[in-house]
Amino acid sequence: MTILEVLDVHKVYDTSGSRVQALNGVSMTLEAGSFTAIMGSSGSGKSTLMHLIGGLTRPSAGAIRVEGQDLSRMSDRRRTIFRRRRLGIIFQEYNLLPTLSARENVLLPWLIDGRTSGDAERRADEMLALVHLQQRVGHRPDALSGGEQQRVAIARALLNDPAIILADEPTGNLDSRQSLEIWKLLQALARQSGKTILMVTHEAAGAAFADRVVVLKDGRVVGELAPQGGGDAALVAAGYQELAG
Numbered sequence: 664m665t666i667l668e669v670l671d672v673h674k675v676y677d678t679s680g681s682r683v684q685a686l687n688g689v690s691m692t693l694e695a696g697s698f699t700a701i702m703g704s705s706g707s708g709k710s711t712l713m714h715l716i717g718g719l720t721r722p723s724a725g726a727i728r729v730e731g732q733d734l735s736r737m738s739d740r741r742r743t744i745f746r747r748r749r750l751g752i753i754f755q756e757y758n759l760l761p762t763l764s765a766r767e768n769v770l771l772p773w774l775i776d777g778r779t780s781g782d783a784e785r786r787a788d789e790m791l792a793l794v795h796l797q798q799r800v801g802h803r804p805d806a807l808s809g810g811e812q813q814r815v816a817i818a819r820a821l822l823n824d825p826a827i828i829l830a831d832e833p834t835g836n837l838d839s840r841q842s843l844e845i846w847k848l849l850q851a852l853a854r855q856s857g858k859t860i861l862m863v864t865h866e867a868a869g870a871a872f873a874d875r876v877v878v879l880k881d882g883r884v885v886g887e888l889a890p891q892g893g894g895d896a897a898l899v900a901a902g903y904q905e906l907a908g
């Protein structure tokens with residue numbers, strides 16, 4: 664089943680006299696339960712694409728359909744509500760509140776909405792178990808490693824059972840061992856829990872855990888690789904070099 668359709672999307676940034684064409688006709692689809700990576704050099708439009716799919720901004724032209732609903736045609740208000748309900752977004756920074764426990768940080772989206780029943784806590788604990796942090800539910804961020812903090816952020820992104828998890832360089836602040844844990848976790852979330860995952864990464868070693876790698880260059884898709892989760896970083900690095908180099 665197709666869960667995301669990006670159709671001929673353009674994005675132009677107009678800032679004080681300078682005009683940047685960040686995306687120039689990008690199309691791609693995601694199947695439910697797949698793990699897809701996006702690679703491309705700095706400035707190729709990766710974060711712009713993630714922001715558009717995440718409903719944080721609107722395309723200049725083209726359509727973005729999540730579960731058949733076109734984000735580009737929604738009002739800002741509806742898109743915000745849709746994002747909060749149907750999309751899970753993770754950034755390089757973990758964005759955890761330092762005074763809250765892991766469980767409270769996972770529950771934060773619901774706490775803001777005033778949903779604080781015992782059921783909610785059970786849900787938070789289930790999500791923390793999915794990211795292998797069942798032994799850390801009471802820990803504050805400063806008592807967790809960077810990799811563990813990012814796993815709390817992933818658990819929080821999973822809270823609403825979103826259509827898609829969007830991760831923009833989720834391992835950008837992590838060492839190689841912790842990065843490997845995150846990539847394996849994202850792969851397992853797709854394969855074992857049926858989550859749909861889209862991850863931007865600079866690292867071939869991470870992209871190799873994805874089923875597919877979409878390569879961007881100058882705001883366009885220039886090709887695709889299919890490591891099929893095999894973890895062969897050298898193969899991805901060589902394929903990427905050929906497409907984007």
Ligand SMILES: Nc1ncnc2c1ncn2[C@@H]1O[C@H](COP(=O)(O)OP(=O)(O)OP(=O)(O)O)[C@@H](O)[C@H]1O
Nearest residue numbers: 676678683685703704705706707708709710711712
């Ligand atoms: N808010 C903005 N206003 C104006 N220009 C922007 C804005 N955001 C991004 N750009 C420009 O759009 C282009 C694409 O930026 P984007 O952040 O999508 O790249 P990226 O592939 O994520 O790069 P990186 O790997 O460095 O994160 C760049 O030329 C950038 O300078």
Ligand SMILES: [Mg+2]
Nearest residue numbers: 709710711831
């Ligand atoms: Mg970026």
